[in-house]
Amino acid sequence: MNPERPADEATDSAASAGAIVKVLFPLPLLKAYDYRAPAPLPPGTFVEAPFGGRIVLGVVWPGEADGLDAGRIRPINRALGAPPLGARVIDFVGWVAAYTMFPLGAVLRLVIRSGDALYPPKGVAAYEIAGAAPARMTPERRAVLDAIKARSGALNAQEILEASSAGAGVVAGLVRAGALRKIEIDPDPPFAPPDARREGKALTAEQHRAAVELVAATARAGVTLLDGVTGSGKTEVYLEAAAEVLKRQPEAQVLILLPEIALTLPFLRRVEARFGAEPAAWHSDLSPAARRRVWRRVNDGSARLVIGARSALFLPYRELQLIIVDEEHDGAYKQDEGVIYQARDMAVARGVRGGFPVILASATPSLETVVNVEQARYGLVRLPARYGRAALPKIALVDLRADPPEQGRWLSPPLIGAVDARLKSGEQSLLFINRRGYAPLTICRRCGHRMKSPYADTFLVEHRYENKLVCHLTGYSTPKPAACPECKAVGSLAPCGPGVERIAEEAGALWPAARRRVLSSDLVQSPRDMRALLDDMESGGVDILIATQMIAKGHHFPRLTLVGVVDADMGLAGGDLRAAERTYQLLSQVSGRAGRAERPGEALIQTWQPHAPVFAALAAGDRDGFLEAEAAGRAELGFPPFGRLAALQLRSANEAALKVAGAAHREALFSADGVTVWGPAPAAVYRVRGEARLRFLVKARRDVNVQAFLNEWLGRVRLPGSVRRTIDIDPYAFM
Numbered sequence: 001m002n003p004e005r006p007a008d009e010a011t012d013s014a015a016s017a018g019a020i021v022k023v024l025f026p027l028p029l030l031k032a033y034d035y036r037a038p039a040p041l042p043p044g045t046f047v048e049a050p051f052g053g054r055i056v057l058g059v060v061w062p063g064e065a066d067g068l069d070a071g072r073i074r075p076i077n078r079a080l081g082a083p084p085l086g087a088r089v090i091d092f093v094g095w096v097a098a099y100t101m102f103p104l105g106a107v108l109r110l111v112i113r114s115g116d117a118l119y120p121p122k123g124v125a126a127y128e129i130a131g132a133a134p135a136r137m138t139p140e141r142r143a144v145l146d147a148i149k150a151r152s153g154a155l156n157a158q159e160i161l162e163a164s165s166a167g168a169g170v171v172a173g174l175v176r177a178g179a180l181r182k183i184e185i186d187p188d189p190p191f192a193p194p195d196a197r198r199e200g201k202a203l204t205a206e207q208h209r210a211a212v213e214l215v216a217a218t219a220r221a222g223v224t225l226l227d228g229v230t231g232s233g234k235t236e237v238y239l240e241a242a243a244e245v246l247k248r249q250p251e252a253q254v255l256i257l258l259p260e261i262a263l264t265l266p267f268l269r270r271v272e273a274r275f276g277a278e279p280a281a282w283h284s285d286l287s288p289a290a291r292r293r294v295w296r297r298v299n300d301g302s303a304r305l306v307i308g309a310r311s312a313l314f315l316p317y318r319e320l321q322l323i324i325v326d327e328e329h330d331g332a333y334k335q336d337e338g339v340i341y342q343a344r345d346m347a348v349a350r351g352v353r354g355g356f357p358v359i360l361a362s363a364t365p366s367l368e369t370v371v372n373v374e375q376a377r378y379g380l381v382r383l384p385a386r387y388g389r390a391a392l393p394k395i396a397l398v399d400l401r402a403d404p405p406e407q408g409r410w411l412s413p414p415l416i417g418a419v420d421a422r423l424k425s426g427e428q429s430l431l432f433i434n435r436r437g438y439a440p441l442t443i444c445r446r447c448g449h450r451m452k453s454p455y456a457d458t459f460l461v462e463h464r465y466e467n468k469l470v471c472h473l474t475g476y477s478t479p480k481p482a483a484c485p486e487c488k489a490v491g492s493l494a495p496c497g498p499g500v501e502r503i504a505e506e507a508g509a510l511w512p513a514a515r516r517r518v519l520s521s522d523l524v525q526s527p528r529d530m531r532a533l534l535d536d537m538e539s540g541g542v543d544i545l546i547a548t549q550m551i552a553k554g555h556h557f558p559r560l561t562l563v564g565v566v567d568a569d570m571g572l573a574g575g576d577l578r579a580a581e582r583t584y585q586l587l588s589q590v591s592g593r594a595g596r597a598e599r600p601g602e603a604l605i606q607t608w609q610p611h612a613p614v615f616a617a618l619a620a621g622d623r624d625g626f627l628e629a630e631a632a633g634r635a636e637l638g639f640p641p642f643g644r645l646a647a648l649q650l651r652s653a654n655e656a657a658l659k660v661a662g663a664a665h666r667e668a669l670f671s672a673d674g675v676t677v678w679g680p681a682p683a684a685v686y687r688v689r690g691e692a693r694l695r696f697l698v699k700a701r702r703d704v705n706v707q708a709f710l711n712e713w714l715g716r717v718r719l720p721g722s723v724r725r726t727i728d729i730d731p732y733a734f735m
Helices: 007-015 087-100 104-111 139-151 157-164 168-176 205-217 234-248 261-275 288-299 310-314 343-354 367-374 413-425 500-510 527-538 568-572 579-591 613-620 623-637 655-667 706-714
Strands: 019-024 033-037 046-051 054-061 124-129 180-185 222-228 253-257 280-282 305-308 320-326 357-362 379-383 394-399 428-432 441-444 461-463 468-470 477-479 493-496 516-519 544-547 560-565 602-607 643-652 675-688 691-701 724-729
Touching: 019 046, 019 104, 033 046, 087 104, 087 343, 087 724, 104 310, 124 139, 124 157, 124 168, 139 157, 139 168, 139 180, 157 168, 168 180, 205 222, 205 234, 205 357, 205 379, 222 234, 222 343, 222 367, 234 253, 234 261, 234 320, 234 357, 234 379, 253 310, 253 343, 261 305, 261 527, 280 288, 305 310, 310 343, 320 343, 343 357, 367 623, 394 613, 413 428, 413 560, 413 602, 500 516, 500 544, 516 527, 560 579, 568 579, 568 602, 579 602, 579 613, 579 623, 602 613, 613 623, 643 655, 643 675, 643 706, 655 675, 655 691, 691 706, 706 724
Parallel strands: 222 357, 222 379, 253 305, 253 320, 280 305, 320 357, 394 602, 428 544, 428 560, 516 544, 560 602
Antiparallel strands: 019 033, 019 054, 046 054, 124 180, 441 493, 461 468, 468 477, 643 691, 643 724, 675 691
């Protein structure tokens, strides 16, 4: 069969053949369906087949035929010529679907983001050297020929323009003179192979020891934690492990996961410098053409080194042999929309099922990972000291009960004095508050009305730079009204509490001559702007940076010696079982931005609760003691990692139907050993986008198959059409 023949010819052929294949579509479907093919097709083959009245892209899936009447089985339209999905990818999709309890087709959709990558793209015109230089040589012509010779290949018109500033007329003249030849090239060129034998940066004795241990760990399947303090050089160490895998296996692919785009962009430079070749980047800010190129080259195996956010885990690797999860503790690895999964845990599962190593790296590893190390499920490699002569910053608590800010202010006298000292010595300061906008609440001083979102039970956050009130949950925004909508009093709406913009305003009043910049996702929205700000900070062009958690990890600023945490207490609110752990991780990471070079660093943490265990542990530098106490409390209650959790959410615009569905779920519960179910209870934010929400929380012993329990329970409930249900295995958010 010619895989690229016209669809009608393929359909006619299929109609007269008898091979039955199962086809799974990247749609929210629970199973694959039977189709007739002109000949047996191996699992993983991409096909087009009729489904729901249209022709849909699908994948031949393993499994036995359903035994339907031959006349009821429709033929596929055609098989595509793209390399098929590998057996490991198919296995991983099936496992993720079973674990997360999402439809099989919905998980396949994570792999096939767009069908465009499966069809050969239209060639792009390019130009290569065809013969001797023309008799009439101008500077423009010479620049074009030199640019193409320097590339040792062909360049398209845009590349020629960028390299030589010569326009289309110059190129056309060289073609007519016989010096250049016009050809068509693939718009998605393969990625140059990384040079695994290229020398990396010089390592300290501690880094070298850790690298040797980590390289040894890559010789076998299993998970290893690289536990290194902030500034210890973990990246250079785990890149040695990546180089070893790439060197050992000529077709091996390595994936490095990062929690967010802001880390990905500068990181690409470091990796390219280490391996002498551009790695394949995968994140949400890529253009469609760039995404197509990466997907195609991962699928054909020529992209051997991939760096990406959590969704990169679902790319169709041909020979994935190592996954590195940097900042493994980071909450950004949890996907909370669509198919709900924890990318760190899925990376571990992919490594276990594929029989290859996984490296988790962090200065503040998650309690789950620490317990797995203690129980000998994971290996451990430590980096206990900072690189070179740099030392860990001194962390001190500012007791706001004893040293409160001035009325209407948020920076305490000790913190103001510390910033003053840095400005005099030419050093940099970071003021950190993990809250976007100007103020988290806007209230009427006359009647007490609080400005709320019309689509969610949340307060609107004032963004003064844009003069808007914004709901950070739904994205709703509106200009700040001149009068209270309740009592109509003009000028009565007042901000309550601090956000990053308000701290920037206060910093401007205190230090008007200082060079100040603000880093928040609302204000720095493009990767280019982010890179420019970080470069400015790194070169010393900023005296005071006021930032949210975007700055908390992965960034190195040699002149930064002071970190001031404005509101350390905010992370402990909300009843989240991981609140203290997350607070420790975040504040430890942001404090670790100080003193990463030769100048000593200091972090001042403002708090109204200086005796809280998490703050005491930070000040004492006792991470292990904090984790030991945290583990004891979780173990006593049977919470993760010593037990299992699953969350069930019901939501509907019809509140009466929602309450009936909640009661039906409660009535359908049955006694199960080791399982406790709480609910239904209103979600912490009850109404979102016009839908009310009820939640159940399932707690189970570690040895309980919680998916089997949920299948049995939910199978006893008939869900009304107006009510939707979502399952979250291993929930991290409780909103």
